[in-house]
Amino acid sequence: MNILDSVxxxxxxxxxxxxxxxxxxxxxxxxxxxxxxxxLNLMADALEASRExxxxxxxxDLSRSEAAGLAAPLLSRLLLDDNxxxxxxxxxxxVAHLGDPIGKRQLHRELYKGLILERITVPLGVLGVIFExxxxxxxxxxxxxxxSGNGSILKGGSEASFTNKTIVDALMLGLQKSDVYPECIxxxxxxxxxxxLLKLDGIVDLIIPRGSNELVRFIQDRTHIPVLGHADGICxxxxxxxxxxxxxxEISIDSKCQYPAACNAIETxxxxxxxxxxxxxxxxxxxxxxxxxxxxxNISTQYGIENEASAADWSTEYLDLVLAIKIVSNxxxxxxxxxxYGSRHTDAIVTEDISIAEKFMSSVDSSGVYHNCSTRFADxxxxxxxxxxxISTQTLPPRGPVGLDGLVTYRYFLRGDGHIxxxxxSGQKSFSHKDLN
Amino acid sequence: MNILDSVxxxxxxxxxxxxxxxxxxxxxxxxxxxxxxxxLNLMADALEASRExxxxxxxxDLSRSEAAGLAAPLLSRLLLDDNxxxxxxxxxxxVAHLGDPIGKRQLHRELYKGLILERITVPLGVLGVIFExxxxxxxxxxxxxxxSGNGSILKGGSEASFTNKTIVDALMLGLQKSDVYPECIxxxxxxxxxxxLLKLDGIVDLIIPRGSNELVRFIQDRTHIPVLGHADGICxxxxxxxxxxxxxxEISIDSKCQYPAACNAIETxxxxxxxxxxxxxxxxxxxxxxxxxxxxxNISTQYGIENEASAADWSTEYLDLVLAIKIVSNxxxxxxxxxxYGSRHTDAIVTEDISIAEKFMSSVDSSGVYHNCSTRFADxxxxxxxxxxxISTQTLPPRGPVGLDGLVTYRYFLRGDGHIxxxxxSGQKSFSHKDLN
Numbered sequence: 001m002n003i004l005d006s007v008x009x010x011x012x013x014x015x016x017x018x019x020x021x022x023x024x025x026x027x028x029x030x031x032x033x034x035x036x037x038x039x040l041n042l043m044a045d046a047l048e049a050s051r052e053x054x055x056x057x058x059x060x061d062l063s064r065s066e067a068a069g070l071a072a073p074l075l076s077r078l079l080l081d082d083n084x085x086x087x088x089x090x091x092x093x094x095v096a097h098l099g100d101p102i103g104k105r106q107l108h109r110e111l112y113k114g115l116i117l118e119r120i121t122v123p124l125g126v127l128g129v130i131f132e133x134x135x136x137x138x139x140x141x142x143x144x145x146x147x148s149g150n151g152s153i154l155k156g157g158s159e160a161s162f163t164n165k166t167i168v169d170a171l172m173l174g175l176q177k178s179d180v181y182p183e184c185i186x187x188x189x190x191x192x193x194x195x196x197l198l199k200l201d202g203i204v205d206l207i208i209p210r211g212s213n214e215l216v217r218f219i220q221d222r223t224h225i226p227v228l229g230h231a232d233g234i235c236x237x238x239x240x241x242x243x244x245x246x247x248x249x250e251i252s253i254d255s256k257c258q259y260p261a262a263c264n265a266i267e268t269x270x271x272x273x274x275x276x277x278x279x280x281x282x283x284x285x286x287x288x289x290x291x292x293x294x295x296x297x298n299i300s301t302q303y304g305i306e307n308e309a310s311a312a313d314w315s316t317e318y319l320d321l322v323l324a325i326k327i328v329s330n331x332x333x334x335x336x337x338x339x340x341y342g343s344r345h346t347d348a349i350v351t352e353d354i355s356i357a358e359k360f361m362s363s364v365d366s367s368g369v370y371h372n373c374s375t376r377f378a379d380x381x382x383x384x385x386x387x388x389x390x391i392s393t394q395t396l397p398p399r400g401p402v403g404l405d406g407l408v409t410y411r412y413f414l415r416g417d418g419h420i421x422x423x424x425x426s427g428q429k430s431f432s433h434k435d436l437n
Numbered sequence: 438m439n440i441l442d443s444v445x446x447x448x449x450x451x452x453x454x455x456x457x458x459x460x461x462x463x464x465x466x467x468x469x470x471x472x473x474x475x476x477l478n479l480m481a482d483a484l485e486a487s488r489e490x491x492x493x494x495x496x497x498d499l500s501r502s503e504a505a506g507l508a509a510p511l512l513s514r515l516l517l518d519d520n521x522x523x524x525x526x527x528x529x530x531x532v533a534h535l536g537d538p539i540g541k542r543q544l545h546r547e548l549y550k551g552l553i554l555e556r557i558t559v560p561l562g563v564l565g566v567i568f569e570x571x572x573x574x575x576x577x578x579x580x581x582x583x584x585s586g587n588g589s590i591l592k593g594g595s596e597a598s599f600t601n602k603t604i605v606d607a608l609m610l611g612l613q614k615s616d617v618y619p620e621c622i623x624x625x626x627x628x629x630x631x632x633x634l635l636k637l638d639g640i641v642d643l644i645i646p647r648g649s650n651e652l653v654r655f656i657q658d659r660t661h662i663p664v665l666g667h668a669d670g671i672c673x674x675x676x677x678x679x680x681x682x683x684x685x686x687e688i689s690i691d692s693k694c695q696y697p698a699a700c701n702a703i704e705t706x707x708x709x710x711x712x713x714x715x716x717x718x719x720x721x722x723x724x725x726x727x728x729x730x731x732x733x734x735n736i737s738t739q740y741g742i743e744n745e746a747s748a749a750d751w752s753t754e755y756l757d758l759v760l761a762i763k764i765v766s767n768x769x770x771x772x773x774x775x776x777x778y779g780s781r782h783t784d785a786i787v788t789e790d791i792s793i794a795e796k797f798m799s800s801v802d803s804s805g806v807y808h809n810c811s812t813r814f815a816d817x818x819x820x821x822x823x824x825x826x827x828i829s830t831q832t833l834p835p836r837g838p839v840g841l842d843g844l845v846t847y848r849y850f851l852r853g854d855g856h857i858x859x860x861x862x863s864g865q866k867s868f869s870h871k872d873l874n
Contacts, residue, residue, distance in 0.1 A: 401849075
């Protein structure tokens with residue numbers, strides 16, 4: 001029984017188109033920083049020139065989707081009005097200005113006289129990107145892909161099909177005026193194609209799902225290709241008994257309420273038993289003001305929380321104004337809870353005791369571990385990356401908020417002058433392994 | 438239909454043991470460089486002290502396996518004699534001396550006054566290692582794991598069970614005298630357990646298969662956990678028409694014959710048509726001398742190669758003294774062949790024309806691309822890494838020969854003093870994003 005038995009084989013046509021993207025991407029990988037910057041600016045110009053037709057196509061998608069009964073939040077994500085489009089075009093120009101992630105030498109070593117090893121960052125190759133709704137994401141991802149020298153195969157939701165097609169046509173028109181082949185971008189339109197994409201091992205190097213946790217999980221379960229993303233964001237805040245109550249209050253309100261639909265919002269608040277009563281007396285009214293529904297364990301319900309948490313709550317990502325609260329006896333119990341229920345995204349501690357903070361930060365193996373600040377800072381823009389491809393909860397790099405650097409890999413280049421291994425195996429020659437500045 | 442439906446659920450006992458390794462690994466991740474160095478030296482001492490019982494256990498395994506009809510090459514890999522054991526123990530002390538891969542600061546940035554972001558290398562957590570035969574590999578991997586701060590769950594072949602048990606007992610005895618918990622290492626013994634290991638997502642962070650291509654493929658097909666390794670090593674050497682014939686001859690003989698069972702040996706030789714006759718006239722007798730069976734395409738068979746290659750030969754990893762030979766019209770055809778049949782391991786060109794060499798090296802997206810040297814250099818020791826965990830043909834890092842650095846990841850540490858995101862969202866504060874030294 002193989003992982004891929006349930007996924008249909010990619011059609012001949014899909015393999016052909018994907019191979020075209022791959023070939024174009026190999027050319028793209030050899031362009032200079034300036035050529036890729038120019039390409040992005042020409043893409044932005046072309047979007048500008050197609051502004052009217054993009055907005056018109058979006059109106060068609062909207063009315064069609066409204067008639068089909070698409071839910072209001074999805075309709076609002078589907079909407080691409082003048083304002084959103086302006087921001088998306090600005091975004092393309094901003095990505096053009098980011099530093100080049102490729103061509104960086106990470107290692108430069110003489111193995112033997114005249115035998116020189118280099119390790120240099122190169123593009124991944126071809127990205128497979130699967131979107132739900134938001135057509136502005138197509139613009140963002142296409143520009144990140146070109147900037148980092150990668151081809152991209154884009155599959156948008158059917159509800160956004162007119163908009164996506166008009167956008168991709170514009171982007172390709174822009175690329176036609178540049179030194180980058182327009183074939184570096186390819187738009188898929190059917191669901192069968194997007195399933196086939198999952199089986200393009202050897203052509204597609206990374207899959208980036210942009211949508212719900214369900215979408216990410218669905219894809220992770222059906223492909224051998226690495227997937228950049230996270231299926232869950234179950235973040236914790238632990239209020240230690242040495243916490244400053246004011247800081248703990250502000251940080252918990254911010255971590256839950258500043259934007260509850262984000263993956264870096266907390267879902268569970270752990271509170272040390274010695275500070276629980278004092279903290280909750282002040283926190284409950286504040287959470288109530290913000291409209292947060294609190295679910296308590298059997299101790300915290302005695303401290304004024306009305307609703308009881310069920311066992312399932314500790315592993316639920318609400319993405320909403322709901323917060324589970326648990327009282328713990330000590331740091332160890334908090335750590336054990338996070339180990340058991342966390343998703344290795346971002347977890348924070350509030351305490352004035354540095355040694356407890358350090359113990360927490362070295363023991364929690366999440367991609368982000370925070371002391372005395374809000375979990376909402378876990379974000380590529382806030383980290384100063386200039387762009388965010390996604391947030392990965394994988395252990396292996398790239399993990400956490402991933403910027404342009406997450407779209408590159410490296411290659412070993414070895415240059416010699418007839419050097420052969422048997423001279424070294426026989427002991428006739430020996431390696432110098434001398435690092436060159 | 439989920440990828441894991443075919444894999445049995447891990448038993449309660451396995452989950453319990455694995456969780457124990459995870460907990461011990463969290464403690465291990467907080468040890469100092471010196472503590473881990475000492476632990477390795479104590480492991481080496483303990484192996485030394487158990488030398489007799491290890492060799493005795495190995496003799497038992499050997500006679501049992503011989504009686505069971507194990508093939509001769511496997512018996513020779515199973516053998517752990519005094520000499521091999523001495524080398525393995527030396528290896529542990531060498532790993533102790535390698536530089537510490539953890540605790541390296543990769544990023545240090547002020548996001549705002551008092552809000553400091555760091556990105557620091559940390560161990561992956563727990564490695565799941567599955568071996569075939571070679572019991573000395575258990576010693577090597579266990580020491581690499583401890584050196585890099587990782588726990589390890591080891592599953593050896595049943596043919597080596599006495600040897601592996603005696604080795605792991607000795608290693609744990611050594612750890613008992615150190616600051617590292619012996620529970621950081623755990624040996625599995627049954628096949629059901631090793632299958633369950635594949636489903637320990639969230640506990641095991643990386644699976645390292647050490648064995649045949651079939652073993653690697655079997656594992657890759659049955660787990661969501663990242664797998665470090667390569668299922669295939671189909672390496673190419675392209676002899677360009679501007680090649681120096683002498684260099685081309687020596688490099689092709691070395692790349693094929695120096696150790697044909699290695700994954701970095703070439704399986705296919707591509708030759709430019711304009712140099713093919715001259716090159717093959719000299720190469721065929723040399724390959725014959727070395728006992729290499731040559732399989733030619735329809736052109737090269739006219740140039741004196743007796744056996745014809747079938748379509749399947751271009752994608753076969755012989756791991757033996759067999760070499761497929763194809764004549765190509767130009768560089769493009771060579772690149773297309775490598776793109777189609779290569780496994781992105783290591784591919785080389787022989788040419789005196791620098792621009793053709795550079796075109797080759799920037800167009801082949803294998804983890805190693807070589808100019809005028811043997812593919813046999815693709816090896817962690819030869820690269821100067823001091824140790825090799827494996828060679829990865831994945832696109833994402835770590836790729837190519839992977840040393841100790843491939844067993845670490847990073848974590849973002851953010852330290853503030855009550856900082857909340859809404860102050861930045863409201864525009865009241867703005868990020869400084871100032872890199873610190």
